[in-house]
Amino acid sequence: MLNYTPIEEKNGYFFKRDDYYEFAGIRGGKVRSAKWLIDNGIKNGYTTFTSAGSKQSPQIVILSRICEYYEVNFVAHCPSGKLSEELKSIQDNHFTEIIQHRPGYNNVIISRAKKYSEENNVYYIPFGMECREAIEQTKEQVKNIPSETSRIVIPVGSGMSMAGILNGLEEQGKNHIPVLGVSVGANPENRLKKFSPFLYTNYSLVQSALDYHTYVKNNIFQGVILDPIYEAKCIPFLEKGDLLWIVGIRNL
Numbered sequence: 430m431l432n433y434t435p436i437e438e439k440n441g442y443f444f445k446r447d448d449y450y451e452f453a454g455i456r457g458g459k460v461r462s463a464k465w466l467i468d469n470g471i472k473n474g475y476t477t478f479t480s481a482g483s484k485q486s487p488q489i490v491i492l493s494r495i496c497e498y499y500e501v502n503f504v505a506h507c508p509s510g511k512l513s514e515e516l517k518s519i520q521d522n523h524f525t526e527i528i529q530h531r532p533g534y535n536n537v538i539i540s541r542a543k544k545y546s547e548e549n550n551v552y553y554i555p556f557g558m559e560c561r562e563a564i565e566q567t568k569e570q571v572k573n574i575p576s577e578t579s580r581i582v583i584p585v586g587s588g589m590s591m592a593g594i595l596n597g598l599e600e601q602g603k604n605h606i607p608v609l610g611v612s613v614g615a616n617p618e619n620r621l622k623k624f625s626p627f628l629y630t631n632y633s634l635v636q637s638a639l640d641y642h643t644y645v646k647n648n649i650f651q652g653v654i655l656d657p658i659y660e661a662k663c664i665p666f667l668e669k670g671d672l673l674w675i676v677g678i679r680n681l
Contacts, residue, residue, distance in 0.1 A: 433573045434458075436672070439651040443578055443672035447570060448656075453498035455491055457677020458570070458590055462563040463491045463554070467499065469562070470552035477502040477551040481542035483535070484513040485642055485658055486586065487679050489527075492554060493519040500524065504551065506542040508533020515679060535615070557587025557620075564624055567593025571601055578606055579670030584659035585610040585634065588617025590676045592624035595632060599625075608632040609671075611663045614641045637662040654678070 437444045447458040470478055478496055482489040482505065489505045496503035502524055507516065509531040519525050530541050539556045546553035567590055574581070585591050591610045598604045610617070612634050621632075639645065645661035648654060655661040656678045663673055 433570060436573055436575060437653075438575075439653065441669040442651050442667060443575060443670075444651075444653055445570070445574065445581075445672055445674045448675045448678045453494045455494045455680075457487070457491075458567055459487060459558060459677050460491055460495070462558045462566040462589075463488070463495055465562055465566055466554050466558075466560075467492070467495050467501070467552075471499060471501065473552075475501070475552040477504065477549070478554055479504040479506065479542050479546050479549075479551050480554040481506040481535075481538040481556045483641075484508060484510070484516055486557075487515065487677060488556075488558065490515050490519055490679070493522055493525040497522050497524045502526070502551075504528060504545060506530060506538045506545065508538060518680070558589050559587060559620060561624070563589045564593045564596050568597030568600065570594075571597030571603060574603065574606070574672060577670070578672045580668070581606060581608045581672050581674055582663050582667055583608065583610055583674040584656075584663050584676065585612045585617050586614050586659065588620040589624070590674070591617070591632075592621055594674065595621070595625045598631075604631055606631070609666060610634045611637055611666055613637045613639075613659055613662050635666060638665075 434447045434449045448456050450461050452460050452464050480492055484507050493503050504526045506528050509529040530538050583591050639662055644657040648657040648661035650664050660675050
């Protein structure tokens with residue numbers, strides 16, 4: 430039976446609390462997708478997993494913690510340079526190895542992670558959870574969105590959480606609800622088109638005025654603490670009647 434993460438209403442704003450999903454001490458919708466992928470790998474006999482991620486992206490930490498819980502190995506590929514506080518927090522995890530690459534462009538670290546997977550026969554988890562399974566894990570969560578929701582607002586990194594929402598709205602006949610994606614990184618349009626082949630048209634994208642690596646200092650909205658890299662960058666765009674889809678939150 431599917432458990433839906435709750436909807437909260439505060440002063441005319443709605444909040445989809447996908448950050449309440451928790452496993453292995455970490456929270457968020459990305460954790461749900463990562464757990465499914467690692468469970469699938471373990472079922473197929475893998476004992477080592479690998480992936481690529483930026484130093485601020487929560488993906489590496491999420492995968493590290495889940496692999497630690499299952500006592501399987503994880504090899505992370507990320508850019509060279511000083512590690513973020515998030516990645517420092519997993520340095521002592523003896524199930525995790527961090528390999529840094531120069532130059533640290535996304536296409537480089539993704540290529541290195543794929544090559545490592547092929548050469549060592551380990552389970553590859555895509556950058557940004559870019560896979561159909563991530564869509565499946567997100568789209569069902571649309572079912573408990575209130576009918577009075579005027580718009581869904583979501584922070585967009587890779588675009589996979591937003592693509593999951595678009596799929597869910599289309600399948601469940603809720604495609605009259607517009608979706609605003611607040612892009613905090615590279616343009617996600619190609620992924621949205623790839624994973625939303627029905628050409629859901631009732632969405633728009635805006636670019637955050639803040640650089641991806643910038644932390645929002647005032648990251649509390651209507652009493653809700655938001656992730657300073659992702660959700661907090663949606664605050665300037667929120668209007669009454671909106672539902673802010675909270676994908677997750679890092680350990681602050």
